[in-house]
Amino acid sequence: MEIQNGALAPALPACPEKVIRLYYVTHPRVPKPLLGPFLNPGDAECGLMVMRSEGASVSSKSVDALDQLTHWQAINNGEIVRLFAEGIRHG
Numbered sequence: 001m002e003i004q005n006g007a008l009a010p011a012l013p014a015c016p017e018k019v020i021r022l023y024y025v026t027h028p029r030v031p032k033p034l035l036g037p038f039l040n041p042g043d044a045e046c047g048l049m050v051m052r053s054e055g056a057s058v059s060s061k062s063v064d065a066l067d068q069l070t071h072w073q074a075i076n077n078g079e080i081v082r083l084f085a086e087g088i089r090h091g
Contacts, residue, residue, distance in 0.1 A: 021060045022074060028055050036077060037061075037070060043078035046085035 023044035024036030034056070035047040044058040066074075 020062060022063055022066075022070075023058055023060045025051055025056055026059045027053055027057075033059065035081065037074045038078050038081075039071075039074045040078070043081055046081040047077075049088055050081050050084045 022037040022039070023041050024033035024038070025044055025047040026033050035051065036044065038044045038047065041058060041060070048056055048058060
């Protein structure tokens with residue numbers, strides 16, 4: 001945080017990078033995404049493998065900007081499903 005005009009302002013931009021699409025794992029029986037957000041479809045595909053649910057699919061949503069919390073969450077979600085998927089492949 002930096003002080004600007006007597007008030008605290010974020011030192012980093014609210015949008016660390018521009019993302020066109022976020023990816024999610026969805027299921028027709030559930031009204032909201034079950035896994036996600038992910039920054040790329042490959043991570044979402046790993047989520048499908050981890051979920052092991054017939055009928056689950058990858059969906060995507062366009063976004064204009066991405067806040068830091070969502071960006072961090074998407075990176076973290078991708079790392080986690082890749083680790084689980086690797087365990088499934090080798091195990």
